[in-house]
Amino acid sequence: MGEEVEVVENKQVLLKKYIEGVPTETDMEVKLGNTIELRAPKGSGCFLVKNLYLSCDPYMRSRMRDFHGSYIPPFVIGRRIEGFGLARVVDSDDPDFKPGDIISAITGWEEYSLLRKSDALQLRKVELDHEIPISYHLGLLGMPGFTAYAGFYEICSPKKGENVFVSAASGAVGQLVGQLAKLHGCFVVGSAGSKQKVDLLKNRLGFDEAFNYKEEADLDAALKRFFPEGIDIYFDNVGGSMLDAVLLNMRVRGRIALCGMVSLQSLSNPQGVHNLFNAISKRIRIEGFLQSDYLHLYPQFLEHVKGYYKEGKIVYIEDMSEGLETAPSALAGLFSGRNIGKQVVRVATD
Structure with missing residues (x-):
């Protein structure tokens, strides 16, 4: 048997x-x-x-x-x-x-x-x-957290004191990008789609400022309000009209990490980017990435982010x-x- x-x-x-x-x-x-x-x-x-x-x-x-x-x-x-x-x-x-x-x-x-x-x-x-x-x-310790870590440090090459903008900032990736940027000594602004999420960004996640993009009739004007001197780093999770507005507000030699294009995913014919000329005049580096390209950094990521979490320096x-x-x-x-x-x-x- x-x-x-x-x-x-x-x-x-x-x-x-x-x-x-x-x-x-x-x-x-x-x-x-x-x-x-x-x-x-x-x-x-x-x-x-x-x-x-x-x-x-x-x-x-x-x-x-x-x-x-x-x-x-x-x-x-x-x-x-x-x-x-x-x-x-x-x-x-x-x-x-x-x-x-x-x-x-x-x-x-x-x-x-x-x-x-x-x-x-x-x-x-x-x-x-x-x-x-x-x-x-x-x-936090999985694919979204590692995406935030690899994208911010490897693609954005941050420097202390720089101005950082994160779209979809309360999401799985964006919430950690903003906190890593604050720990790095940057000024950080996030966008989200509700008052509840904006409050979360400012009161729990430690962003310097945040705004509800659905309440902004003019995204270019909104970004100029929060970044009168321009943006050094944009961590892009949405693409579309937000990316177009950001291109008008980047500083010379700014960096844009293309992580996601969620605003375009419901469109059968996604609109193009209209303000791309700014990438030439301002010498902007725009780079798309996948976290799987950086898996050799995962042990380092795990050590750093676990430490930050246990020390109470980040929340998730x-x-x-x-x-x-x-x-x-x-x-x-x-x-x-x-x-x-x-x-x-x-x-x-x-």
């Missing part, structure tokens, strides 16, 4: 169809019925994980389109969605991963996933620290959604600004 293996239902979030504009809940469905054995097949080199937390990130929208020109392929209609997640190893046929280990990787939007080391993107073991919530390994704001069935709503909410801080879905308890 062979050993009896437990078989359970594996709830999953599937993509129903490709999208044109912003995602809605109805573009996805939560499906029951698929079963999975709670063991890693012998000889497979795989390990089985129970997903604990899933990350909702703006880049996932590009994977919901039938477009193959991006740096990451689209999801497959009718199959599970994938994204950054935190999971606990349940069973393993890989000697490097043992039951009980906590890992971070791109995993399935489902209760259990079977992973293989050679296929799992950005796979790493997570060392738990009782002073830091485990879910922060998806935000998280928006937690409970249960896998809430994942479609949580992801769609990113694109209407519903979340406050880093959007995470708790699938199971630690």
Whole structure:
């Protein structure tokens, strides 16, 4: 008689169809019925994980389109969605991963996933620290936090006393960029889409100033109000009309880090940039980047940001959604600004 293996239902979030504009809940469905054995097949080199937390990130929208020109392929209609997640190893046929280990990787939007080391993107073991919530390994200490760190230090090349502007500043990336800039001795202004978020930037995250871009009829005038001497560094998470206005207000030899273009993602024909000539006359350096280009810096990032957090020099704001069935709503909410801080879905308890 062979050993009896437990078989359970594996709830999953599937993509129903490709999208044109912003995602809605109805573009996805939560499906029951698929079963999975709670063991890693012998000889497979795989390990089985129970997903604990899933990350909702703006880049996932590009994977919901039938477009193959991006740096990451689209999801497959009718199959599970994938994204950054935190999971606990349940069973393993890989000697490097043992039951009980906590890992971070791109995993399935489902209760259990079977992973293989050679296929799992950005796979790493997570060392738990009782002073830091485990879910922060998806935000502050995960891809968004590392994006902020690599983009600010490697692309923006900050100097003490410089003027820094951050768009979507209360989001998963922007909130840390602003705090790192303050720790570096910069003057920092952020934009966000509600009074609540503006108050958060000024009162909890330590920005010098902040404004609600939805209340500004003239973005150029708003930036001149906050930066009468111009902007040295712009950390761009939105693109579009905000980037155009910033180009009118950059100082000579300013730097712009292109991190995201969320304002353009709902447009089938995104508008162009009208004020790009300023990049010549002001010798502005504009550079797009991916955090995955800088993974060699991750240990340094982890050491620095953990230290800042434990010393109380930075805070991190998280928006937690409970249960896998809430994942479609949580992801769609990113694109209407519903979340406050880093959007995470708790699938199971630690």
